[in-house]
């Protein structure tokens with residue numbers, strides 16, 4: 001999978017892309033991330049990429065010509081995503097959709113945002129990280145690269161994403177590791193029992209409990225089996 005990221009601040013991507021799982025995925029050729037600065041395609045003396053908004057107001061707006069030229073010079077298919085607080089809010093389901101693409105283009109806005117013609121005629125979709133405003137699209141782009149890359153075959157150990165939060169519409173069950181007792185707080189006995197069936201049942205029930213308590217909106221939309229219904233009934237009686 002190749003990500004082409006258009007940003008005025010490519011240096012911001014150092015660190016997140018150069019550490020841990022994303023760095024290994026890049027080293028192993030599972031993902032490729034190309035950073036492009038629209039400033040590089042400007043032909044004027046001052047390499048201007050932004051200008052004052054028509055109609056007045058605070059802040060600067062990213063001009064259409066450099067972004068169109070930069071994206072059109074490299075785009076070879078796949079979605080062109082504009083990061084925007086006005087876009088569709090990013091979810092795990094959306095990450096899964098994007099993970100099926102071979103190439104993804106990400107456009108990072110900055111300052112007051114981008115000229116509307118970029119949204120209308122260059123981007124094929126807009127993604128928001130949530131109902132808050134960031135100073136630029138760079139952090140949002142990093143989040144999307146991370147969330148999508150970890151779903152690609154070979155990036156994580158097999159099975160790592162199968163049961164985690166949001167994969168099947170539920171939050172994940174609580175996780176514990178050694179020691180079995182820390183400051184008097186014991187790991188639930190069932191996890192030490194070695195009984196795989198009982199552990200699986202406990203985990204499913206705790207995932208249901210957690211989702212019911214914290215995110216009832218997710219539970220309402222989750223596909224629940226007959227066992228899930230029984231476990232929920234048990235939870236109601238507790």
Ligand SMILES: C[S@@+](CC[C@H](N)C(=O)[O-])C[C@H]1O[C@@H](n2cnc3c(N)ncnc32)[C@H](O)[C@@H]1O
Nearest residue numbers: 083084085109112113128129133134136137140
């Ligand atoms: C300060 S914001 C511009 C906000 C814009 N004036 C508005 O009110 O919609 C600058 C850039 O940050 C990025 N950005 C800000 N909040 C975001 C969010 N919640 N999700 C994704 N990108 C965001 C976008 O690329 C945006 O163009």
